[in-house]
Amino acid sequence: MSEISQSRLDKNPLRILDSKDPKDSEILINAPKINEHLSEESKNYFNQVKKLLNDNKIKFFEDPKLVRGLDYYSHTAFEFQTNEDKRQNAILAGGRYDNLISMISSRDIPGVGWAAGIERLMDLISIKDEKSELDKKILFAVQDESYLNNNRILKQIYSLRYNHEVRVSKNIKKLFSYADKNNFNFILLIGEEEIKNKKIILKDLINKNQKIF
Numbered sequence: 001m002s003e004i005s006q007s008r009l010d011k012n013p014l015r016i017l018d019s020k021d022p023k024d025s026e027i028l029i030n031a032p033k034i035n036e037h038l039s040e041e042s043k044n045y046f047n048q049v050k051k052l053l054n055d056n057k058i059k060f061f062e063d064p065k066l067v068r069g070l071d072y073y074s075h076t077a078f079e080f081q082t083n084e085d086k087r088q089n090a091i092l093a094g095g096r097y098d099n100l101i102s103m104i105s106s107r108d109i110p111g112v113g114w115a116a117g118i119e120r121l122m123d124l125i126s127i128k129d130e131k132s133e134l135d136k137k138i139l140f141a142v143q144d145e146s147y148l149n150n151n152r153i154l155k156q157i158y159s160l161r162y163n164h165e166v167r168v169s170k171n172i173k174k175l176f177s178y179a180d181k182n183n184f185n186f187i188l189l190i191g192e193e194e195i196k197n198k199k200i201i202l203k204d205l206i207n208k209n210q211k212i213f
Contacts, residue, residue: 018067033064055150092116137163139184141175
């Protein structure tokens with residue numbers, strides 16, 4: 001193994017999986033795969049994440065050697081890469097850390113986070129001086145995560161040139177309160193009643209009127 005990997009062997013052996021050293025790569029071919037040692041809970045969670053991605057036609061591939069700061073991550077870790085065939089093609093990476101807050105405080109708050117390389121992102125985009133409707137904001141609010149599976153409305157929202165956010169909460173009042181506090185123009189709501197009746201509520205939060213579709 002490379003010197004760096006040897007130094008990690010006792011302190012953080014999982015980081016060896018992320019080694020770019022050619023010598024380490026040969027050894028890692030026969031290393032145990034993380035995804036072969038998941039609990040049933042983690043397998044079910046991961047399958048649900050993949051189902052949501054597939055339903056929304058978001059392409060992905062699984063990398064058993066992907067390593068983040070695994071000490072505090074729970075469930076999904078992810079990385080966004082460009083299609084360029086070069087060593088440093090990752091532009092954004094992160095994961096879920098549902099147990100982190102409870103480790104450092106008395107509160108138990110789930111979370112997800114990421115970090116991106118600003119210079120790498122700037123290299124990829126061309127900035128045009130044009131106006132869009134991005135000053136309008138839509139909150140897509142649902143009472144249960146299962147309502148997002150294969151959801152055609154969600155796909156339509158993705159195609160709009162509006163700022164949008166998806167939020168899940170059993171508490172309808174909290175969803176409306178969040179929309180008000182964060183200056184959303186519209187809220188699209190699917191709750192238990194809407195699922196039963198195959199309807200969706202669109203509320204204009206500025207003009208205070210709503211339609212049911």
